[in-house]
Amino acid sequence: MPQYQEKAIITRVEQFSVKNFRLTLDSPEIASCAKPGQFVMIRTGVGNDPLLRRPFSIHQTSSNGAIQIYFKAVGRGTDILAHVKKGEALSVFGPLGQGFKVREDSPAVLVGGGLGIAPMLFLAKAICRLKNVCSKGLVILGGREKNELAPLLDDFHEIGITLYTATDDGSLGHHGNVVDVLHSIDLPANCTIYSCGPEPMLAGIADLARQNGVVCQVSVESVMACGMGACLGCSKPRKDGSYAHVCLNGPVFNAEELKWNT
Ligand SMILES: Cc1cc2nc3c(=O)[nH]c(=O)nc-3n(C[C@H](O)[C@H](O)[C@H](O)COP(=O)(O)OP(=O)(O)OC[C@H]3O[C@@H](n4cnc5c(N)ncnc54)[C@H](O)[C@@H]3O)c2cc1C
Ligand code: FES
Structure with a gap:
């Protein structure tokens, strides 16, 4: 299964509540092959703070090469994400993991x-x-x-x-x-x-x-x-x-x- 590291430009920031946000990212390679239930690892900060990428489910993809994440600010990395602006870029790696297996014969x-x-x-x-x-x-x-x-x-x-x-x-x-x-x-x-x-x-x-x-x-x-x-x-x-x-x-x-x- 292909995986990509993309420098994804943020094209939309939506704030739903004090702590809940949705980001739209231009990430055409990941969008082209992601499956529901898979996730991406995002480098939230610049440099080494925080050092590790953070995992986020892929909320949806679109045919124009966008992916979305929906997240809650709970700590250092997600607080940084809560302050990103449209036009900035994030390093996104994915799609990762095994997603849902849709059963076509079952409601x-x-x-x-x-x-x-x-x-x-x-x-x-x-x-x-x-x-x-x-x-x-x-x-x-x-x-x-x-x-x-x-x-x-x-x-x-x-x-x-x-x-x-x-x-x-x-x-x-x-x-x-x-x-x-x-x-x-x-x-x-x-x-x-x-x-x-x-x-x-x-x-x-x-x-x-x-x-x-x-x-x-x-x-x-x-x-x-x-x-x-x-x-x-x-x-x-x-x-x-x-x-x-x-x-x-x-x-x-x-x-x-x-x-x-x-
Ligand atoms: C496969 C996967 C998909 C995820 N999808 C989403 C998503 O779509 N939206 C979203 O908001 N969050 C999602 N998470 C959780 C998200 O990754 C964590 O909230 C995030 O890593 C916290 O980073 P932080 O630096 O803000 O918090 P930190 O400062 O690292 O920690 C703050 C608090 O969050 C707890 N925490 C840290 N990582 C996780 C974790 N992975 N799971 C549960 N608690 C954690 C810590 O124990 C601590 O109490 C997902 C996690 C996984 C493993
Ligand atoms: S997160 Fe490192 S082995 Fe799963």
Whole structure:
């Protein structure tokens, strides 16, 4: 699978809330081959501060060679990204990792919580190119409060997939989390759940999928130093006792493959 290091010019900066941002980057080589669920490693600073690139899911790509990332400022690297300006350039490396494997014969249920909503737009667009999967499918997005989700809703409505939302403070959609919503709906027969978010959320979804006998793919997070299998810093235990590298074998796994802390 090809990978590229590009000096990507920032063509748009959107601020959705105090801490949440979306960047559009001109990155034609990565855009040409990225798949939903894959990620890029971005050098956030100039020089050695911070030294390591930071991983971000590819939020969406476009045919004019753009990629987008959706992120929250949580520390040194993402704070720097929160202050970039249109016209500046960032070093972007990718696409990396194994993305979601879309099952063409199975209705799709997409569940994104917190920053796990980032890869869901790219995935929803890919799924909705397969009309029979899209028409029976649905997306559930969850966040702490309205501003984390509301600016993305038009993009999902445009695709035409059924959308549910949940917020911790009840400011948009269901007052609670995405797992509550998943429990409250009738899952389409023979569906596949595609999910991304914090580990307790993914563990809850994996459990629900197992109880309902449906396939579940999860995109997991890990602290990553290299993003390409060199540092062994991103290992995740598998059910069989072995360890997977999130950067190489993931970030998307079959939920059944992983060992969950429940
Ligand atoms: C495959 C993958 C895809 C990701 N996609 C996105 C995305 O689309 N949008 C987004 O906002 N974030 C995403 N993340 C998380 C993002 O990489 C981290 O938030 C970022 O690296 C933090 O860098 P920092 O320098 O700002 O924080 P630091 O100053 O390094 O750390 C600040 C805090 O964030 C925690 N942290 C650091 N790295 C991670 C991590 N990888 N996962 C969880 N917590 C972390 C630290 O433990 C610390 O508490 C993704 C992570 C992975 C592994
Ligand atoms: S991040 Fe270095 S091996 Fe995965």
